[in-house]
Amino acid sequence: MTGRRSETGASPAPDAAGLGRLRATGFLVPSLVLILFFLVVPAAWTIYLGVTNYRLTGLAAANPEIVGLDNYTRALGDERFRTSLLLTLQFVLGSAVIGQAGLGFAIAYALRDRRGPLRRVVEGFVLLSWILPSSVVAFLWIALLDRDGGTLNTLLGIPGTAWLLDHPMLSIIVFNTWRGTAFSMMLYAAALENVPRSHLETARLAGASTWQQLRDVVFPRIRGHVLTNLLLISLWTFNDFAPFLITAGGPEQRSEILPVYVYKVALSGGELGFGAAISFVMLLINLVIALVYLRMLGRRKEKV
Amino acid sequence: MSTATSTAPAPRRDAPAAEASGIAVRHVLARIGRYVFLCAVLGFFALPLLWLATAPFDDTPTITASLPQFTLDNFRALLDNPYALSSLLNSVYLAAGTAALVVTFAALAAYALSRVRVPGRDALLYGLLLLSSIVTGTATMVPLFELAFRLNLIDSRLGVILILSGGLLPAAIFILKDFMDGTPTSYEESARVFGASPLQIVRHIVVPLVRPGLATVGVWAVANVWGNFLVPFLLLRGPEKAPAAVIMYTLYTEGGQADLRLLSTFSLLYSLPVALMFVFVSSRYGFRFHGGIKR
Numbered sequence: 147m148t149g150r151r152s153e154t155g156a157s158p159a160p161d162a163a164g165l166g167r168l169r170a171t172g173f174l175v176p177s178l179v180l181i182l183f184f185l186v187v188p189a190a191w192t193i194y195l196g197v198t199n200y201r202l203t204g205l206a207a208a209n210p211e212i213v214g215l216d217n218y219t220r221a222l223g224d225e226r227f228r229t230s231l232l233l234t235l236q237f238v239l240g241s242a243v244i245g246q247a248g249l250g251f252a253i254a255y256a257l258r259d260r261r262g263p264l265r266r267v268v269e270g271f272v273l274l275s276w277i278l279p280s281s282v283v284a285f286l287w288i289a290l291l292d293r294d295g296g297t298l299n300t301l302l303g304i305p306g307t308a309w310l311l312d313h314p315m316l317s318i319i320v321f322n323t324w325r326g327t328a329f330s331m332m333l334y335a336a337a338l339e340n341v342p343r344s345h346l347e348t349a350r351l352a353g354a355s356t357w358q359q360l361r362d363v364v365f366p367r368i369r370g371h372v373l374t375n376l377l378l379i380s381l382w383t384f385n386d387f388a389p390f391l392i393t394a395g396g397p398e399q400r401s402e403i404l405p406v407y408v409y410k411v412a413l414s415g416g417e418l419g420f421g422a423a424i425s426f427v428m429l430l431i432n433l434v435i436a437l438v439y440l441r442m443l444g445r446r447k448e449k450v
Numbered sequence: 451m452s453t454a455t456s457t458a459p460a461p462r463r464d465a466p467a468a469e470a471s472g473i474a475v476r477h478v479l480a481r482i483g484r485y486v487f488l489c490a491v492l493g494f495f496a497l498p499l500l501w502l503a504t505a506p507f508d509d510t511p512t513i514t515a516s517l518p519q520f521t522l523d524n525f526r527a528l529l530d531n532p533y534a535l536s537s538l539l540n541s542v543y544l545a546a547g548t549a550a551l552v553v554t555f556a557a558l559a560a561y562a563l564s565r566v567r568v569p570g571r572d573a574l575l576y577g578l579l580l581l582s583s584i585v586t587g588t589a590t591m592v593p594l595f596e597l598a599f600r601l602n603l604i605d606s607r608l609g610v611i612l613i614l615s616g617g618l619l620p621a622a623i624f625i626l627k628d629f630m631d632g633t634p635t636s637y638e639e640s641a642r643v644f645g646a647s648p649l650q651i652v653r654h655i656v657v658p659l660v661r662p663g664l665a666t667v668g669v670w671a672v673a674n675v676w677g678n679f680l681v682p683f684l685l686l687r688g689p690e691k692a693p694a695a696v697i698m699y700t701l702y703t704e705g706g707q708a709d710l711r712l713l714s715t716f717s718l719l720y721s722l723p724v725a726l727m728f729v730f731v732s733s734r735y736g737f738r739f740h741g742g743i744k745r
Contacts (some may be wrong), residue, residue: 161566162635163651164642170566177559177619180551181578184594184616185585191593253491256484268488271495277728279677281698282717286498288702295513297500324495353473356480385586387680391699405588412592413684421592428589436583440576 192429195422202416210419217423226399227424230407234384236315237322237403242383245323247375250330255364258338269331276328284391287321310393314401318389325388330375337371338364370442377439381432404428502721505714512710527712533689534716537697540607541676541720544693547611549671552618553664559619560626561656565635575624582620587613587680598685605687613685614675622667629663630656669727676724694720 165173196217200210221227253272257265275283290297291309299305309317341364349359365372387405389395395402395410402410404424412421500515506525508518528534563571587594594613603609637659641651657664679695686692689700698720702708 162638162642163565163648163656165562165566165648165652167566167568169648170562170568173558173562174568177555177623180555180612180616181581181619184597184613185581185620188590188593188597189581189585191596192590195593195596249491252487256488256491264488268492268495271492271499273728273732274499274725275495277673277677277724278721279679279695279698279724281679281695282502282721283498285698285702285713285717286501289501289513289515290498292513297497297513297515300514301497324498327495351473381583385588387588391679408588409591413595418592418596425589425592429584432584432586432589433580436580439583440580 189429192422192426195419196426197423198419200419200422202413202418204416213419217420218427220420221423221427226402227407229399230402230404233315233401234403237319237389238380238383240315240319241322242326242379243376245319246326246330246379246383247372249323250327250332250375251334253327253331254334254338255360257335259343272331273328275324276326280325280388281391283321283325284388287317287324287392291317311397314393314397318392318401318403321392322383322386322388326379326383330379333371333375334368337368341367373442374439377435377442381435381439384431384435385428502714502717505710506718508714511714524711524715527709528715528719531712531716533692533697534712536690537692537694538720540691541693541695544607544610544614544682545672545675547607548614548618548675549668551611551615552622552671553668555615556619556622556626556667557657557660557664559623560630561652563623564627564630565638575627578620579624582617585617587617587678591680591684594681595684604685605691607686607691610682610685613681614678618671618674622671625667625670626660626663629660629666633659669731673724673727 161170197212197214198210199213199216201207253268257268288310291299293299293308293311294305296309298309299307345363346359349363354362385405386403387409389401389403390406390409393401395406405428408421408424408428411424412418415421501513504515504518505511507520507522508516508524509521510519511524562568563575568574598604598606598609598613601609603612633656637655638651641655646654677695679699682693683696683699686696689697692700694716698713698716701713701716
């Protein structure tokens with residue numbers, strides 16, 4: 147659903163209803179005001195707050211001072227920040243690039259020429275895990291991984307394994323793979339429809355292995371989809387707050403990805419200035435991913 | 451592709467029968483492998499959901515998913531908790547408010563952008579797209595909190611609605627502009643010939659024409675707000691105004707032993723609307739991409 151992106155090409159016909167420029171501008175104003183206030187201003191404000199020592203309470207709350215790049219140098223020297231950055235990288239690579247994209251493609255490929263109940267049931271469950279509210283699925287996973295009575299330990303016959311305490315990163319990576327595979331699955335399902343069945347059939351009859359078929363027939367035709375998919379899910383996973391609902395960054399900050407880190411430092415800890423500096427770093431990373439994505443969209447549109 | 455076809459004829463000439471049976475065996479193995487894989491996938495995705503299906507109806511719900519001793523008594527726990535049902539109402543309020551705002555504002559903007567040559571339109575659309583993908587609630591929670599504080603929107607449901615709308619609007623404008631670009635202008639032209647004013651045309655001609663698009667955006671906005679945890683969690687103080695997403699979280703994090711009767715029935719009730727919406731949308735329109743994303 148998020149996938150529909152319009153082309154910014156020519157309109158079908160200019161102003162059929164006789165709206166006129168003035169009224170057209172009037173139509174735009176309500177949206178633009180909201181966007182200005184709640185997207186542009188926060189982004190700009192992040193930059194300002196990031197160079198202050200602003201705090202939620204205390205002296206610096208009343209009179210914040212400009213401290214220049216202190217917050218940034220402090221972040222760079224901060225062990226906790228660097229660890230958090232590294233954990234975030236693990237989280238994005240593990241759950242988005244490998245987990246969601248890999249599993250999503252595998253499911254789409256396994257289902258490619260199937261119609262009927264099996265396909266509907268598999269797709270239904272994958273989509274269900276995507277659409278349920280995050281605080282509900284977070285608790286479902288806490289229940290699943292519970293040390294003593296969890297369904298997983300009961301099934302495996304290993305009661306007492308504390309997944310969330312002993313393997314917090316693995317837990318949230320598997321959780322996020324479960325949570326987000328639906329998007330990749332649907333995208334690759336649409337992409338695989340562009341691969342002519344006859345080509346696959348020919349390759350198969352010629353004795354090409356599955357891997358050879360994927361490499362020589364499938365992949366060259368869906369390369370664009372793969373890139374789109376990887377960039378979008380990386381962006382979303384990077385900004386995902388749901389792990390907070392499961393591990394809250396713990397134990398001992400061992401699953402403290404950047405969103406959780408910012409929340410803890412800025413809003414629980416009250417260091418708004420320092421938190422804003424970290425937020426700005428996050429915005430920059432988002433910007434890089436989004437620019438690469440848009441660049442690619444533009445280039446492909448030129449080719450079409 | 452080319453390598454595969456060129457190597458094919460050679461072995462076939464040597465031992466056609468062996469080759470054919472080899473392919474057949476491999477084919478069967480591949481089929482079995484595929485079934486095993488799909489069953490594993492099904493298990494992986496269904497396993498966490500089991501508890502949600504069994505615990506609400508279990509006489510003595512535990513943390514383990516198991517065949518329930520069927521009862522509906524657990525749902526009484528919802529009535530006993532002061533915030534359970536009211537939080538669902540809060541969620542409805544936030545979702546409906548945001549959806550109404552997003553659909554109305556985005557429709558107006560999308561129509562203007564689709565039909566009138568506003569100067570700098572393409573740059574504007576490009577900028578909006580970029581902005582909405584970068585400025586996420588997670589990355590800007592600090593300034594959003596600050597902003598809400600300054601605008602006196604802390605602990606205000608209106609504040610949550612405005613902030614969520616701001617985040618959803620760019621994508622909504624995009625989706626709707628796509629729809630509007632795809633609708634013919636001839637109706638608008640003939641209505642104009644008959645002397646209808648521009649606003650009449652928009653209300654009586656354009657809105658009915660793009661109703662499917664409006665519905666899509668509405669459903670999409672509701673689904674987004676219904677599950678959103680972070681923004682209400684940051685901005686709303688106290689449980690009276692909190693939506694179900696936040697109450698759900700407090701139910702399992704606060705105050706000692708979690709009440710599994712309440713948690714399970716509440717989870718189910720809270721999940722039901724989005725699940726139903728999903729069933730409705732997928733049965734009516736089909737829930738998949740039609741290759742549209744590749745551009």
